[in-house]
Amino acid sequence: MPTVICTVDVVLLTLQQGALQVALLRRERAPFAGALALPGGYIHAQEDADAQASAARVLRDKAGLQSPYLEQLATFSGPVRDPRGWSLAVAYCALVPPEVLAGAPFTLVPVAGLPALPFDHRAMVDAAVARVRSKSQYSSMPVHLCAEPFTLPQLQAVYEVVLGEPVNKVSFRRKMDELAMLEPLPGALQTGAAHRPAQLYRIKPGFRSSLSTSSRGL
Amino acid sequence: MPTVICTVDVVLLTLQQGALQVALLRRERAPFAGALALPGGYIHAQEDADAQASAARVLRDKAGLQSPYLEQLATFSGPVRDPRGWSLAVAYCALVPPEVLAGAPFTLVPVAGLPALPFDHRAMVDAAVARVRSKSQYSSMPVHLCAEPFTLPQLQAVYEVVLGEPVNKVSFRRKMDELAMLEPLPGALQTGAAHRPAQLYRIKPGFRSSLSTSSRGL
DNA sequence: ACAATAGTGTCTCTAAGACAATATACG
C-alpha cells in the first residue's frame, strides 16, 4: 500500500483594520519554498494525540499560540494537491483576537484579495471564511475574534465585519442576552470618549472553548 | 516518520419502518473480525482521486451502490482508535432511499439503540445523525432519503422522522416551494387509496447531488 | 353520500427590525 502523506493546515483568522485576515507564513522548505502559505505540517504519530493536537502543535511551534479557538474544517486529499505525492490534509480553522498575534511571524492578508496560494490552500481559506460567516449568523463564534474584555458595541462591530452587513442593534442585544454567554464586569469603558461609557463584558468561563448557538438567526 | 493508517468510513443512513437506520456490515477481517461495523476501507492512493472517491469505491464494492448522496462529515484520528496503530479515518455520510438497499448485504440498525461498535464508529454515527438533523431544519437534505417520485405528504413524513417531531403542513409546503427544488409530474398518485390522490414530484435535475437551503428554518 | 386524506386560505402569535426616547460620559 503506497503511503499517504498526512498533514494538517490551519486557517488562522483574525480581525485587523476592519477586515477579516488570514495569517500566512513564508515557507522555509520545499515544496513551494519561499511562498506564502497556511501554517501546517506533518502529523507526528509519535507525539500527537490526534490531528487536532497536530494543528495545535503547529500553532504553538510556529507562533507560540496557546489554545486559541480551534475547530476542524474539512479534509482535503488527492494525488495532485501536493507535488510530493498522494496527500491528505486535515484543515483546521482558528480564531484569535489580533492582540495575540503581536510578535508572531505571520503575514496578515485580507481574505478579500488573496494572492495565489500553494497546494489547495485557497480552497481551505474559502471554506474557513464560509464556515465563520455561516456560524456567525446563529452562534457566538465571532467572540473569539474579540479580546476580552469588550463592549457590546465592539462585539457588534466584529459581527458586522464578519457578516459583511450592518446588524440591528436591538436584535443583536436580544440575541447576546439569549445566548447567555457573556457576563458584565463591574467597571465601564471610559477611554476618554466624550460620551456615555459602555459596559465591559467577558465570556463566561465554560463558554471559552465552545460555542453558544441560537435556534434562530443573528 | 512513522506511517499513519489512512482509511475512510461511511455512515450510510436510510429510512425504514419509520426510523432512521444505519447500514452496518459484518467485518470479514481483523481487527474486530465478525463484528458489525460501518463500511470502510483503506484509501487506495493508486486509484482514488481523493478520499471521497475512496468512500464511493467502498460503497460500490461492498454494496453495488452507485453515486448516492455523499458528504464529508469529519476526520477522526489518534493512536488508540485502531489497534493497528496511529490511524486517521475520514468519515462520510451517505443518504439513500431504502429501495436501493434491496439485495445489499447490510444489516440495518435503528440509530436509536445502537449496539456497541468497533473503533470510534459510534461517534461517527452520532456525528452523522446530528448533521442530518441539523441540516434538515433548513435544507433539502432529507429528499435523498426518499425514492422518486414522491408526494409532499410522503416527504413531510420523512422530515418528521428525521427531525423527530411533527412538522406544520402549511409551513412545510411554503418552504418546499421556496426551496424551488421540486417539480410536479403530470400523473397523480392513486394507489387505490380511498381519498384524494397526491401530486407526485421529482427533484429538479441540477439539485440531484446538491442541497437547497433556506435562510430561515424548516 | 361518506370517509379519508390532499391541498389552500386565513388568522394568530412570535420574533426580527425600525424608530425613537432616555442615560451618561467628556468638554
Added chain:
DNA sequence: CGTATATTGTCTTAGAGACACTATTGT
C-alpha cells in the same frame, strides 16, 4: 449645557404555526 454614543422601550412588519375550509378520490 452641548455633543456623542450607550442602552432601553415600543411600534411595525414578516414569517411560522394553528385552524379550518375546499377538493378529489374510492367505496
